[in-house]
Amino acid sequence: EPEVTQTPSHQVTQMGQEVILRCVPISNHLYFYWYRQILGQKVEFLVSFYNNEISEKSEIFDDQFSVERPDGSNFTLKIRSTKLEDSAMYFCASSDPAGKNIQYFGAGTRLSVL
């Protein structure tokens, strides 16, 4: 069964550093999403991406965040200057264009900002 894959599984960084989280969505999917989950809390939407542009973003997704689809398979989330409060699990998800609306989640990247 196809899966959304994310790398790395765990990223440790110093405050103020830039990080790039990588995702490979399911191959025939056209909608891509990033969510985050702070430890013990609910999953929160960050941004969605369709047709090579951001289609929706939350108030969490400020100027420190950016997304990119650099080629036909990868979807990346960049945090330009990490803060302690960026420590969380970051999930990528994708959904298919056939109207079924099911979002499949990757295994996540645990970001630890020290």
Add this chain to the structure above:
Amino acid sequence: GENVEQHPSTLSVQEGDSAVIKCTYSDSASNYFPWYKQELGKRPQLIIDIRSNVGEKKDQRIAVTLNKTAKHFSLHITETQPEDSAVYFCAANQAGTALIFGKGTTLSVSS
């Protein structure tokens, strides 16, 4: 925007009992309501979903009901087993848009 409320936050049942988790949503335009199960340190896994043109859906021991008028939907798990222990999240959205999640329910099934 959409807001999803979920109750209870924790639920403890004996093995074999039923468990019910309830969610309400605010945006009448939402038409898709999935339920995700998340085990500790793992990704959210879709266990069942329902669309706004359906009132009830069942898959073995799991069922979901939707009341569009009242804007609430519920997850029902019958004959609970210890492996059902996890955090369950409800969510709501329109096709291709952000899933807005509830705060989660920690279900503990004791044998």
